[in-house]
Amino acid sequence: QSVLTQPPSTSGTPGQRVTISCSGSSSNIGNHAVNWYQQFPGTAPKLLIYSSNQRPSGVPDRFSGSKSGTSASLAISGLQSEDEAVYYCAAWDDSLLWVFGGGTKVTVL
Amino acid sequence: EVQLLESGGGLVQPGGSLRLSCAASGFTFSNFAKSWVRQAPGKGLEWVSSISGSGFTRYYSDSVKGRFTISGDDSKSTLFLQMNSLRVEDTAKYYCVKDLGGGYGSGDYWGQGTLVTVSS
Numbered sequence: 001q002s003v004l005t006q007p008p009s010t011s012g013t014p015g016q017r018v019t020i021s022c023s024g025s026s027s028n029i030g031n032h033a034v035n036w037y038q039q040f041p042g043t044a045p046k047l048l049i050y051s052s053n054q055r056p057s058g059v060p061d062r063f064s065g066s067k068s069g070t071s072a073s074l075a076i077s078g079l080q081s082e083d084e085a086v087y088y089c090a091a092w093d094d095s096l097l098w099v100f101g102g103g104t105k106v107t108v109l
Numbered sequence: 110e111v112q113l114l115e116s117g118g119g120l121v122q123p124g125g126s127l128r129l130s131c132a133a134s135g136f137t138f139s140n141f142a143k144s145w146v147r148q149a150p151g152k153g154l155e156w157v158s159s160i161s162g163s164g165f166t167r168y169y170s171d172s173v174k175g176r177f178t179i180s181g182d183d184s185k186s187t188l189f190l191q192m193n194s195l196r197v198e199d200t201a202k203y204y205c206v207k208d209l210g211g212g213y214g215s216g217d218y219w220g221q222g223t224l225v226t227v228s229s
Contacts, residue, residue, distance in 0.1 A: 002153060035215050037154070044219040045154065050209055056217065088154055092214030096168050098144060098156035 003028065004089050006101035012079045013109045020104045022072040022089030028099050032092045034072040036065055039086045039103075048087070049074060076106070084108045111135035111218045113205045118223030125195050125227070131188040131205030131220055138186040139163065142208035144216060145179065145190045147201035147225075157203070158190065159213050168213070173199075195227045 005023040012018040022034065034052045037045035047056055049065035052072060062077045072091075076083055089101040117129040129145070144159040158179040159168045167179050178191040188205055202224050206216035 032214065044204055044221050046219070047209075047217045050215055050217065090154070090214065090216075092212065097170055098146075098159060098214040100146075100154045100156065103153040 002102040003093065003099035004091065004101035006087075006089060006104045008102065009105045009107065011107040011109050012076075014079055014081060016079045017075060017077045018079055018106060019076075020074045020087055020089075020106070022074070022101050024070050024072075024091060024099070026070055027094040028070075028091040029067065029072055030070040031094055034065065034067050035090045036063075036074045037088045037090065039088065045088065079106075079108055081108045111207060113207060113218055113220035115203065115205050115220045115223035118203065118225045120226045120228065121195055122229050123195060123197055123227055126191070126193045127195065127225060129190040129192065129203055129205075129223055129225070131190075133186045133188065133205075133207065136207065138181065139183045141210055142213050143181065143188045144206045144208065144213070145188075146204045146206055146216070146219075147199075148204070148222075149198075149201040152201075155201070159208075160188070192225070195225075197227050199225060200227045201225060 036049040038048045039045040052067040053065045064075045086103045093099045112134045114132045145157040160179045176194045180189045202222040204222045205220040207218040209215035209217040
């Protein structure tokens with residue numbers, strides 16, 4: 001059971017906008033920045049969004065993040081086939097631990 | 110270019126020990142917090158431990174506290190994870206992660222991971 005709650009899966013057609021939710025509490029998302037990671041099978045996770053809404057250099061601008069209260073969201077606008085992956089949200093927690101969501105598998109139909 | 114290269118994984122019996130290493134390059138090792146994050150086969154990401162850039166502050170998940178020890182060697186830019194009293198449920202790929210800076214929980218670079226299998 002993960003501390004942060006994400007839907008296990010979502011899907012969309014190419015060009016569509018999909019969003020992934022991440023629900024936490026006041027001790028993690030409510031008090032700290034949220035980061036999002038993208039992971040393809042057999043590879044290491046890659047930082048996609050940091051500080052809740054910032055994109056590292058090289059990340060396409062179709063990826064965006066937001067945070068409100070104890071929840072966060074990742075949006076993928078203009079979904080592409082290469083976006084098919086598992087996405088994880090993460091945040092530091094006041095209990096001095098790094099917490100992750102269970103991951104959301106995005107399928108491009 | 111930041112690079113993190115883990116090593117030391119392998120097959121070990123329950124109750125045994127392993128020491129993982131992570132050779133870092135491309136950044137000033139002592140300026141950034143580092144972490145170990147693991148992923149059991151077919152499962153999600155699970156944080157294991159973090160260490161401050163100075164090495165003075167260390168945090169552990171409840172599942173490994175008292176069994177695992179995180180440390181670093183600034184002179185060799187290498188991060189370690191000493192794992193004792195290993196259990197079957199510790200079986201996972203272990204990733205070394207560099208923090209973005211300014212605290213903890215914002216890993217921006219990940220190694221490719223090293224696989225630890227605990228089995229009799």
